[in-house]
Amino acid sequence: MTRYAMVIDLNTCVGCNACMAACAMENQTPVWKDRWRTYVHDKEIGTAEEVHRRFFPRLCNHCDNPPCLTVCPTGATYQLDNGIVLVDDELCMGCRACAMACPYDARYEVTFADIERGRDFYGDLQRERPSMDKCTFCAHRLEQGLEPACVQTCVGSARMFGDLHDPEDPVARLVASGVARPLLSHLGTRPNVYYIGDLKRRG
Amino acid sequence: MDVTMTYATQDYWTWWIAVYLYLGGLGAATLTVTFLTDLYLKRHPCLVMWGAISGVVMLGLGSAMLFLHLLDHVAVFSVINPLVLFRKPDAWIAWGTQFIIWMMWWGVLYALPYMARSEAFLRLPLVGALLRMRWIAALARCCERYHKVVGWLATVNGIGTAVYTGLLLQSFPAVALWHNPGVPLLFTVSAFSTAMAYLLLVLHVVVRREEDHGLRVFYERLDLMLIAAELVILFSFFHYMRAGSESLYRSFELLWNDWGWLVGFIGFGLLVPFALELKGVLRGWGSRMPIVAASVLVLVGGYLLRHYFLAAGFYAHPW
Incomplete structure (x- = not known):
């Protein structure tokens, strides 16, 4: 069975924010109130001449043990067999x-007012109801054999997408090697977005 | 991987969820204490009617706060349906919603036989007509016959609701202040303490009967013990937070340097009422005002606890 995962290489992310734009257009997110399914943080680390600029993309981690799914009282948040966590609007x-x-911090509100605004902004809006929206790993694109919009558009190839259960998949290899590591793994969420660190290489 | 952490509080659940948690715990504990008093201490129709009506109103108001806060009010029906417990047994909001709904039903049913005999209720325009209806009268007789069963069903749901208000916060693993077993304990003790305070207010201000003196003293003693227990739990929290994770330590810095928490909640919400009630239990008061004041302070403190707890939860973001 496929288990989708993403690896993000912080060494090659140039902070162009093309992933944010591609995702927003693909998934019609309420950008007018600065809400995104994926967001790239721009951070300075260090002081004076030793300062490093780090671009840190984040998105839903499609956890194997997702706390958002457990607490959801209606069952609107659910998980596919391939690991993708979705929301039923x-x-x-x-x-x-x-x-x-x-x-x-992967969830954000889409209200009735956002739906109204979205119709003006995007034209043919795909949603009818408000919800606590999130990244879907572009599940609709995966069904068509395409990569998630953020992966396809990434100019630095910082985002890689693949199947953890396929030992030949480059993503699975990176994860198995321990080079790519998850965030906040001590919380027991078992996330499926992995990061390759940049600070050691930058000294 | 080396990450730089950012620590942030949230603005999804603010004061209106604090009101929901507060009124949920207070309302449920008020109903529970009232019914247990009526069942095992002293038959007290007046207290039952006051407790039941105010408890149901509190639960209704609290639930309204959550309901108003929703993005899609129509979708709430899937949680109101009891079958939600089979679909989502792992979600505390599902349990809490069912506890609250059933608590309200059992609360009304337990008080129904008393209301059906109460001249005051029978004189009320709409309520009186309802209570005189044949099927309501039959239902009241049935509830009277099985009042112990109804009382215990209400009690189970009441305790469930009070515990739920803490379990809800405990289910959020990202925030160290919330994700620990002390929270349900603290919120449950606080819920019952505020319920005692509310019932003391009722017995001192509204139902002022000489024969209830023993009951008032009993409630004061219980409240005293509950406040003491709350102080012990908070003392444990103080030490747990002081030497915990960075997220927890940020909460520690925020809470234990805040005058509203220290003076408002700990001082006026717990220590002052504790002193007033202790004096009342040991030597008595010449007037009812000190206990009334203590009760009001405990009630305000109960809200402050939840307000500050929600506000002080820190998320540790690895970016």
């Missing part, structure tokens, strides 16, 4: 418990 009542539970 029809079932979501927007209590925001998922946002409270998520350690990766």
Whole structure:
């Protein structure tokens, strides 16, 4: 069975934010209120001449043990067999418990007002109901044999997408080698987004 | 991987969820204490009616706060349906919603026989007509016959609701202040302490009967013990937070340097009422005002606890 995962190489992310733009257009996110399914943090680390600029992309980690799914009272948050965590807009009542539970700050509100605004902004809007939205790993694109929009558009090839259960997959190899590591693994969420660190290489 | 951490509080659940947690715990504990008093201490129709009505109103108001806060009010029906417990037994909001709904039903049913005999209720325009209906009268007789069963069903749901308010916060693993077994314990003790305070107010201000003196003293003693227990739990929290993770230590810095928490909640919400009630239990008071004041302070403190707890939860973001 496929187990989807993403590896993000912080060494090659140039902070162009093309992933954010591609995701926003693909998934019609409420960018007018600065809400994104994926976001690239721009951070300076260090002081004076020793300063490093780090671009840190983040998104839903599609955890194997997702706390957002556990706390969801309606069952709107659910998980596919391939590991992708999705939200059913029809079932979501927007209590925001998922946002409270998520350690990766991956949930955001889409309100009725956003849907109205979205119709003007995007034209043919795909959603009818409000919900606590999140990244889907572009599940609709995967069904068509395409990569997630953020992966396909990444100019530095910082984002890699693959199947953890395929030992020949480059993503699975990176994860198995220990080079790519998950965030906040001590929380027991078993995330499926992995990062290759940059600070050691930069000295 | 080396990460640089950012620590942040949240603005998803603010004061209105604090009101929901507060009124949920207070309302449920009020109903529970009232019914257990009526069942095992002293038959007290007046207290039952006051406890039941105010408890149900509190639960209703608290639930309204959560409901108003929702993004899609229509989708709430899937949680109101009891079958949600089979679909989502791992979600505490599902349990809490069912506890609250059933608590309200059992609360009304337990008080129904008393209301059906109460002249005051029978005189009320709509309520009186309802209570005189044949099927309501039959239902009241049935509830009277099985009042112990109804009382215990209410009690189980009441305790469930009080514990749930803490379990809900405990289910968020990202925040060290919330994700520990002390939270349900603290919230449950606080819920029952505020319920004692509320019932003391009722017995001192509304139902002022000489024959209830023993009951008032009993409630004061219980509240005293509950406040003491709350102080012990908070003392444990103080030490747990002081030497915990960075997220926890940020919460520690925020809470234990805040005058609203220290003076408002710990001082006026716990220590002052404790002193007033201790004096009342040991030597008595010449007037009812000190206990009334202590009760009001405990009630305000109960809200402050939840407000500050929600506000002080720190997330550790690895970016």
